[in-house]
Amino acid sequence: MDASEAVEAVISAARAFMGDRLSVNRTVREQHSRGEDTTPPTLPDAVAFAETTEEVSRLLALCHQHGVAVTPFGAGTSLEGHVNPVRRGVSLDLSRMTAVLEVNEEDMDCLIEPGVTRQALNAFLRDKGMFFPVDPGSHCTIGGMCATRASGTNAVRYGTIRENVLGLEVVLADGRVIETGGRTRKASNGYDLTRLFIGSEGTLGVITKVRLRLHGIPEAVSAAVSQFPTLEAAVETVITVMQSGIPVARIELLDDDQMEACIRYSKLTGFAAAPTLFLEFHGSPAAVREQAAAVETIARDFGAASFAWATEAEERNRLWQARHDAYWAAVALKPGHRGITTDVCVPISRLAEAVVGAKATARDSGLTSCIVGHVGDGNFHCLILFPEGDPEALERAWALDRAIVAQGLALGGTCSGEHGIGLGKREFLEQEHGAEALAVMRGLKTSLDPRGILNPGKMFRN
Structure with a gap:
């Protein structure tokens, strides 16, 4: 046949x-x-x-x-x-697999099907006083978030999808169905199959149910926007905040080009096209005030030109919607262009070198780029714009992507903090992990999918 x-x-x-x-x-x-x-x-x-x-x-x-x-x-x-x-x-x-199958309020966990989105789950949970915090910033499915080991704006406080999944139901390549993990918060028995499938990008099995850890909706939430004279000052503020142990819920960086794009696209009046931090604080009213005051002091020490509060829910939502729309804002900055996105993540102590170096490399390339990042955990994205339908410009954009990844790896970082490998980052996998580790990964793939039918061509070149 x-x-x-x-x-x-x-x-x-x-x-x-x-x-x-x-x-x-x-x-x-x-x-x-x-x-x-x-x-x-x-x-x-x-x-x-x-x-x-x-x-x-x-x-x-x-x-x-x-x-x-x-x-x-x-x-x-x-x-x-x-x-x-x-x-x-x-x-x-x-x-179409969008059912919320269980919610265990006392234990703060739930069981869902993979097609449920974060937005839909949180709408379902709102009246129960709980929420699911992992927020990649797009209308993606939670099954897809598990497959790519997604992260996002809240990871600095609540962790990535990996830390918030208790167990999975997975269909293997030959149709067998297995369950991994469970409802307990810890276990010491057998291989950790849940973590094996998290981030496997559909190459080892198909996730059909997800058991998630939930969190209580914080008593108080406050947001702030701080703008800086230089990109380095903004990043050094982030490093000092994190090293000071201040429990910020979100701390997001937008460079001057990205702020210009967001001001135009999301009508962010009252802000300058300057390096900017978006921050959010969760906790009791007193704790939120203390956290914000401590961060403002640090920001001022690094020359922050402003530190504006956003305490009303409507204003906070406007700011975070603008942050979530950053990709589309950047693409709209130059009509007729498309973008490719880097996903470098480095140790927090090397963040300034990585971000400032990436911006300088991008400027030297002659291509327009916008930087946005979940910088509290060392992760940032450089959106590289190129004219759509121009193969030469696309290759220049990929060359810039490779240069920025190489800089990140040299600083002890990773080629992908949250987007995964797929097709776009395959060439860096062996460079980052080494040939022997890659051989082990291939062995796992062969063991679970001997005919190679599951998402072939992803992660590995063959």
């Missing part, structure tokens, strides 16, 4: 239990041909809209039997080509 016959066999058999939720419509396939990245799109042969674990299991068993590739798909917001079905096959869309 050749490849096309294998695909037809899977489509025919899958329609028996999925009906019209197994689509070969070209428009639907085009919608699943890529994420928010710059890799050339690849049309899958079919798109399967799963609604239950049983359907995922049956579909994977079929694809395993016939050797047909399966690429999991959530919201399509990935920035590293994770959902691009480079070997065609079936795009497995999990976005």
